[in-house]
Amino acid sequence: MLKIFNGKIIAPGGLIDNGTVLIKDGIIQDILAGNPEIEGAEEIDAGGHYVSAGxxxxxxxxxxxxxxxxxxxxxxxxxxxxxxxxxxxxxxxxxxxxxxxxxxxxxxxxxxxxxxxxxxxxxxxxxxxxxxxxxxxxxxxxxxxxxxxxxxxxxxxxxxxxxxxxxxxxxxxxxxxxxxxxxxxxxxxxxxxxxxxxxxxxxxxxxxxxxxxxxxxxxxxxxxxxxxxxxxxxxxxxxxxxxxxxxxxxxxxxxxxxxxxxxxxxxxxxxxxxxxxxxxxxxxxxxxxxxxxxxxxxxxxxxxxxxxxxxxxxxxxxxxxxxxxxxxxxxxxxxxxxxxxxxxxxxxxxxMGISDRKGSLVKGKDADLVIFNSNIGIQKTIIKGKVVYQSVYSSAKV
The missing domain is CATH 3.20.20.140 (Metal-dependent hydrolases)
Structure with a gap:
């Protein structure tokens, strides 16, 4: 399990401040408010930055x-x-x-x-x-x-x-x-x-x-x-x-x-x-x-x-x-x-007809995410649960 916490999550239902995204096997498992304890999860601290779909x-x-x-x-x-x-x-x-x-x-x-x-x-x-x-x-x-x-x-x-x-x-x-x-x-x-x-x-x-x-x-x-x-x-x-x-x-x-x-x-x-x-x-x-x-x-x-x-x-x-x-x-x-x-x-x-798996942070969709600051400066790019890019200036912690 991968846990991304302390993020301002841009979800279809609105902004979740201090939210958490749970990912397993490249798929979003849940979007939660707060910072729940998830035993054994690898953690990424979003550093208070925005988290959106890729x-x-x-x-x-x-x-x-x-x-x-x-x-x-x-x-x-x-x-x-x-x-x-x-x-x-x-x-x-x-x-x-x-x-x-x-x-x-x-x-x-x-x-x-x-x-x-x-x-x-x-x-x-x-x-x-x-x-x-x-x-x-x-x-x-x-x-x-x-x-x-x-x-x-x-x-x-x-x-x-x-x-x-x-x-x-x-x-x-x-x-x-x-x-x-x-x-x-x-x-x-x-x-x-x-x-x-x-x-x-x-x-x-x-x-x-x-x-x-x-x-x-x-x-x-x-x-x-x-x-x-x-x-x-x-x-x-x-x-x-x-x-x-x-x-x-x-x-x-x-x-x-x-x-x-x-x-x-x-x-x-x-x-x-x-x-x-x-x-x-x-x-x-x-x-x-x-x-x-x-x-x-x-x-x-x-x-x-x-x-x-x-x-x-x-x-x-x-x-x-x-x-x-x-x-x-x-x-x-x-x-x-x-x-x-x-x-x-x-x-x-x-x-493009791919909303069943892409385009929003929803349980069951591919874990493609971006973490970015208030100036839309990219901190991390995550594809199917894998961190593919991390800014050298990122304050988000793994």
Whole structure:
């Protein structure tokens, strides 16, 4: 038995001050008030810090100088071991638009890395971002790989699929509705992304499975005019469709404080998943970097807390980490700590259909926890009852 005591526990029913979490065999056994005696238990003193469910990142490309599309086991493990230091206990490794062979290589590498990942954030499945996007909304995605959904291609990629859990695409493209229906038949979540759709196209997509908006505001249309008439774009559609969940890059740069506040006001914590969308430069010093794989990625510049294309006309990815997302939602958006934590724990778990085992501190769920101070400084990251990361500045005692 592992006993974590003297913590401010962020539980679904509210904050438990001076609470205790009991863990056995990697599973939460109980959440208790006070500090009960548990004979023979290993003890961790949380030091009066907050204890929450582990952070779940639905959308992450890299970190620590690595990108998943480097397609090496070393890169996969390096990304996982970087983000675990910032409270991410589970993640969905994410691709960029690329060739079919690159995607197949990423799938193969994921499977090789899965069993070797013992010291980093857990891999819960792959998120394929692209290549079925609208050229006008490609952002930093390489245009030479952008194309319409190809049934022969995506059926080959998903043959005997066990690891792809989500695929982001533009719902207005030719064949995109057929594509989403195929994904649903494979128990894969379709998400809309890098799309120039208008409301009717978004609604049709939503009704056919596109229930998540990838990085809201980034790579998507707003109010637009066609033949002098105004149309609601993807942004407005995501707000209007109550059942649509949205991702938010909460680095405070992709979306400034007023937009973070607006999204929260309209969608609420139950429909917002905080994501890093981090590229390889996350956790690294500023300077030149590469977006995507080393073999065929795009050169970028990291400055001012964000990656930019060399001409500085567009952002080229985030370099944020999960702890910053929570901190920014509290400090910039004025959200309560409990609601900010929910947006990176319980809500992502619900979106991906894993709430039965992840996302909240509840008896019977996986013992994925984070201990952090009042500034969201990570003290310990615990995955399935194992301390995977401990800050050298931690005052929490084992």
């Amino acid at each position: 952070f779940i990142d639905l959308h992450v490309h890299g970190g620590g100088g690595h990108d998943f599309m480097d397609n090496t086991v070393e890169a996969f493990l390096g990304v996982a071991e970087t983000h675990v230091k910032y409270g991410t206990t589970a993640m969905y490794p994410t691709t960029l638009s690329s060739t079919k062979q690159d995607i197949l290589d990423t799938i193969a590498t994921y499977q090789l890395a899965l069993d070797q990942n013992t010291n980093g954030s857990q891999f819960l499945g792959l998120h394929l971002e692209g290549p079925y996007f609208a050229m006008a909304q490609r952002g930093a995605q390489d245009p030479k790989y952008i194309r319409d959904p190809d049934p022969e291609e995506y059926k080959e990629i998903l043959a005997d699929n066990k690891v792809v859990k989500r695929w982001s695409a533009a719902p207005e493209l030719k064949g995109a509705i057929e594509f989403s229906r195929y994904l649903l038949s494979k128990n894969i979540l379709p998400a809309l992304a890098h799309t120039d759709a208008v409301y009717d196209e978004v609604l049709e997509g939503y009704q056919n499975g596109y229930t998540l908006a990838t990085h809201l505001y980034s790579g998507m249309s707003g109010v637009t005019r066609r033949n002098a008439y105004r149309y609601a774009g993807v942004i407005e559609s995501a707000f209007l469709i109550d059942g649509m969940s949205v991702e938010v890059i909460g680095d405070g740069i992709h979306l400034p404080a007023p937009l973070l506040q607006l999204i929260y006001k309209i969608k609420g914590a139950d429909r917002i998943a905080l994501i890093t969308d981090a590229m390889r430069a996350a956790g690294m010093p500023p300077g030149e970097s590469i977006l995507g794989g080393l073999k065929n990625g795009l050169k970028v510049i990291v400055e001012d807390g964000v990656a930019k294309l060399p001409d500085r006309k567009s952002f080229a990815g985030s370099v944020t980490t999960a702890d910053c997302l929570v901190r920014n939602m509290v400090n910039l958006a004025g959200v309560t700590l409990a609601e900010a934590v929910k947006m990176i724990t319980e809500t992502p778990a619900a979106i």
